[in-house]
Amino acid sequence: MDMLIPVLFALSGAFSNALATVLQRKAALSVPRSDKLRARLMLDLLRHPVWLAGIVAVIAAAVCQAVALATGPLTVVQPLFVLELPLTLVIAAVLLHGRMSRLGWVAVAAVVAGLAVVLVAASPVGNRTHAPMDRWVPALAVCSVVIVALVVTALRRPEGRGRAACFGLATAVAYAMTAALMKTSMHTLDDGGVTAFLTTWQTYGFAVFGGTALFLLENAMQAGPLVASQPAITLGDASMSLALGLTVYEEYVRTGWWLLPQLLGVALIAVGVFALSRMSLARALTGEDRPAVGAGAT
Template identity: 50%
Template sequence: MLCVFFALLTAGSNACAAVLQRKAAAQVPPERSMHVSLIADLIRRRVWLAGIGMVVVAAVAQAAALATGPIALVQPIFIIELPLTLVLAALAYHNRSALRRLPWAAIGTVTIALGAGLAIAQPSGAVDSAQDTSWMIALIVTAAFEAVLIGAATSVRGELRAALLGLAAACGYALTAALMKNAMSDLDQGAVEFFTSWHIYAVAVAGVGSLFLLQNALQAGSLVASQPMLTVGDALISISYGVTLFSEQLRVGWWLVPQIVALACIIVGCVQIAKSPLAAEATGLVTETASPVLLWCE
């Protein structure tokens, strides 16, 4: 399917952007950190500009994926972005020891389980846009869910706080994807409809809010706590938006059993990847240097 191609292109482009921008940032003197001169230095580096180019490709590809396919299919595919970033980072630095230290079993588990789970679920159907009344209900429920998560997170510390904020960020990114899908439907009706509709502006608000929550989740605790909640939570909540807002359908009945098994394998694989020492560097790279991509609902 065309949307699968664009979703894979998005994940690959995000991973490439992260690796290229981190490689450029690593060449900048440490004393320029948090200074305007950092950007001035990076702009002069071709590898950083190449990374920005991949950010643009990722943004366009994700919009195309959401415009041509169901959210329940597109968003879960982005789960492979983290393992792909690890592999590309090791290759980019020509580090054979890093390649050997990659959690290959976990990477394979996540990739195979993701493919099998989507093949079994077979997300299908979908309308291009949701009614404003449906959006109103969805936004109220989302706001209440986010309030509960953030409220609970402020009363705890450590890993639990990171997990709760990671889930809150996942919900924000899923909402951003749903809004983007509707915005692409507005674009099909013309530029006037696109810029006069509220959806595209809500994309920006939801994206910025999600990025803020993600940064707090990463600060609160380890990747083992936040990353699985972010990765799997985004996929599951995106599916719920697809079903409730855009009339998408999944296989149910006894098909739910292998889907649950695949989901469990993905969660276990994500946890093992997050435990990898290489994941800390790769994830910091994605969240710090490729933040423009996140604003387009990573």
């Protein structure tokens, strides 16, 4: 029962993020393609209730993630956001009148089954609300260096899969650090109120890393195909969040022979995510392909 609330809110957050992606894409498709300035494009989108509903969904996702992190371990909450991609495609198939092929549904099942296997085998425990600075400093330093190194590597490569994967991994590290900082910040809000929330450094830390993640995500989407960036983002975020949960918050997962089913679950997730990222419906959501009714896997 202790895990029920964070799990429900994490699942709600993943669903809200998925819904926001589809609604915003649906609104964008209703705006005529042209060489309009971005400011004019935003004005056009603001007149669409569907786009505004997408913004509401984004806000709802952020609130759900914050509550989940405030009530549960990082090693439980963040991996559940792996479900965002399959949820996005299922919702898109309904709202954009696309079609999930049989392979698509198999891939969705693989992601869900893999995640269930990983969480059951790992059985994460621990929910520290704060971490000492001697744990934060190395984590911040390592993550910052990794992000910079990945961005530099990406910029040295031509547009394509390698560049998209590097930007995707940098995005994943930024997302994971955002979640780690948000966890302490939300506990501070709960314990000390708004004043404490606005005076703790973690609040500004997660704002900086969160903004960085959004900037890097945009670059990842433009740098190359979704099949390169999305797996890096999805798997990288879950993996880095696990590492931060273990090292910063001293959370615990089972090891020993339990690592075998965990690796099996990770393999299922990876196969499913790669397959979903190759679907034409997934590429349509990022503008990589024009959406088509009845779009299936490629």
